[in-house]
Amino acid sequence: MDAGLFWEWVIKSLIIVLVLTGGFAYATLYERRVIARIQVRIGPNRAGPFGLLQPVADGIKLIFKEELTPAGADKVLFFLAPIITVLPSLVITAVVPWGDTVVIGGRAIRLYLTDINVGLLYILAVASISVYGIVLAGWASNNKYALLGGLRSAAQMISYELALGLSFVGPVLLAGSLSLMDIINAQKHLWFVVLQPAAFLLYFLASLAEVNRAPFDMPEAEQELTAGYHAEYSGMKFALFFMAEYIKMIAVAMIGASLFLGGYMGPFVDRFPWLGPVYLFLKVAVWLFVLIWLRATLPRIRYDRLMQLGWKVMFPLGLLNAVVTAFVVVLVGG
Amino acid sequence: MALGTLIIFAVLGLVVAGSAIGMLVSRNAIYAALFLVLNFIAVGVLYLILGAPFISFAQVAIYAGSIMVLFVFVIMLLGAEQLPVQEPLRGQRWIGLLAGVLFLLEAGAFFYLRTSAPQWAAEIGFGFESPVVVGRMLIEKYLLPFEITGFLLLIAVVGAIFLARLDTPVRGKGLGRHAQTGERKE
Numbered sequence: 001m002d003a004g005l006f007w008e009w010v011i012k013s014l015i016i017v018l019v020l021t022g023g024f025a026y027a028t029l030y031e032r033r034v035i036a037r038i039q040v041r042i043g044p045n046r047a048g049p050f051g052l053l054q055p056v057a058d059g060i061k062l063i064f065k066e067e068l069t070p071a072g073a074d075k076v077l078f079f080l081a082p083i084i085t086v087l088p089s090l091v092i093t094a095v096v097p098w099g100d101t102v103v104i105g106g107r108a109i110r111l112y113l114t115d116i117n118v119g120l121l122y123i124l125a126v127a128s129i130s131v132y133g134i135v136l137a138g139w140a141s142n143n144k145y146a147l148l149g150g151l152r153s154a155a156q157m158i159s160y161e162l163a164l165g166l167s168f169v170g171p172v173l174l175a176g177s178l179s180l181m182d183i184i185n186a187q188k189h190l191w192f193v194v195l196q197p198a199a200f201l202l203y204f205l206a207s208l209a210e211v212n213r214a215p216f217d218m219p220e221a222e223q224e225l226t227a228g229y230h231a232e233y234s235g236m237k238f239a240l241f242f243m244a245e246y247i248k249m250i251a252v253a254m255i256g257a258s259l260f261l262g263g264y265m266g267p268f269v270d271r272f273p274w275l276g277p278v279y280l281f282l283k284v285a286v287w288l289f290v291l292i293w294l295r296a297t298l299p300r301i302r303y304d305r306l307m308q309l310g311w312k313v314m315f316p317l318g319l320l321n322a323v324v325t326a327f328v329v330v331l332v333g334g
Numbered sequence: 335m336a337l338g339t340l341i342i343f344a345v346l347g348l349v350v351a352g353s354a355i356g357m358l359v360s361r362n363a364i365y366a367a368l369f370l371v372l373n374f375i376a377v378g379v380l381y382l383i384l385g386a387p388f389i390s391f392a393q394v395a396i397y398a399g400s401i402m403v404l405f406v407f408v409i410m411l412l413g414a415e416q417l418p419v420q421e422p423l424r425g426q427r428w429i430g431l432l433a434g435v436l437f438l439l440e441a442g443a444f445f446y447l448r449t450s451a452p453q454w455a456a457e458i459g460f461g462f463e464s465p466v467v468v469g470r471m472l473i474e475k476y477l478l479p480f481e482i483t484g485f486l487l488l489i490a491v492v493g494a495i496f497l498a499r500l501d502t503p504v505r506g507k508g509l510g511r512h513a514q515t516g517e518r519k520e
Contacts, residue, residue, distance in 0.1 A: 138410075151410060
């Protein structure tokens with residue numbers, strides 16, 4: 001391995017982390033502004049032009065807040081839980097391509113960190129690890145509300161992980177590969193959302209539940225659980241949970257766009273490879289808008305209904321979709 | 335073997351062994367479960383370095399991600415964090431230690447008394463680790479074991495459901511769907 005390749009990887013990883021954390025900051029502003037519009041308010045517009053400095057102000061506020069550790073808390077896990085929550089969300093998009101190859105200074109640079117042949121399996125593995133942070137935060141706080149929130153979120157994430165995994169099967173069967181690059185290339189002419197509407201719907205709902213967003217934000221139901229698993233957290237530790245939630249939103253939007261909406265593909269992307277990241281960014285922005293729109297519109301679903309939807313509707317639908325897709329692929333000879 | 339690879343394997347091996355020991359000696363069930371998770375992930379990384387990404391990520395997703403989450407979930411739900419200091423089976427710790435020492439002696443004896451130099455395992459072809467090849471192997475070459483495994487897992491699922499439904503109502507007293515809250519079979 002030559003040194004140039006090594007630095008290329010380091011720089012790409014750094015860019016991914018910076019884009020995700022910067023994206024987190026501006027996703028919060030995006031959400032507050034859009035929700036304000038939907039509720040006929042204006043939203044934060046004081047800090048900087050159009051309120052663009054609001055995330056900076058929020059960050060400074062959170063850094064200077066006092067950090068409390070409850071007396072009965074398990075100190076080690078209380079400290080580790082926010083870190084365990086943030087890390088998977090930062091690394092999960094490592095296999096999502098941003099574009100094809102571009103040339104910078106005579107060196108062909110591929111606009112993705114890595115293209116492994118088990119990319120989707122990697123995403124599932126990292127997603128399944130991210131449950132721990134939330135469960136441990138609930139347990140380590142030594143607070144009944146937090147523990148209930150943690151248990152609820154664990155049950156919810158385990159239940160919807162199955163539907164999430166099954167929704168991956170459709171695109172994988174159509175593309176004949178687990179690599180996200182191959183899946184995107186297979187959508188050159190037709191997006192998979194057209195061929196796999198059921199899988200798309202499954203992915204959309206299951207990913208909402210995986211990132212604990214409304215209407216599935218049961219783990220943090222304010223009215224019944226104060227703030228759920230992060231009730232005892234303050235200052236930067238709370239900010240890490242907040243960060244993980246928004247980065248996960250961006251990550252599911254990126255993965256969903258790659259699986260069903262053609263990823264970085266778009267008109268003229270063959271001739272101008274720099275358009276790839278732009279298309280991906282636009283798709284992610286639209287996806288995030290829909291997530292915010294849903295939060296502003298739908299009431300929270302009741303917990304038993306949530307479990308019933310996951311196990312009795314989405315899981316069988318996913319199985320059926322996998323079987324039907326496999327049959328069609330074999331019959332057509334894809 | 336290159337020095338860098340050796341160092342990586344040594345560190346990983348230490349993590350694997352250390353987390354396994356931590357799991358055994360930890361008296362808090364949550365910590366024990368977390369040590370086991372760390373162990374599974376470290377073994378997954380070991381698979382990754384050995385060039386088997388499919389097995390590696392399957393290991394992390396299924397063992398570390400799904401099964402252990404259920405363990406942690408049940409421990410928290412039952413509030414059974416504190417493990418008893420006295421083990422229920424007396425003397426098993428000493429038997430375990432004895433077996434460990436015996437095993438170490440056996441490994442050492444094999445290493446020093448072997449008659450031929452250690453052989454490198456035969457190199458497997460490029461692309462052997464790809465999901466396509468693994469899938470073809472499972473469906474074509476090892477179809478029968480694959481099917482038998484699937485059948486065993488199905489039996490396990492049915493058995494689990496049967497165990498969980500022990501509190502079905504007594505026959506004849508109410509078979510409707512509201513009977514679940516009724517009497518329990520003793």
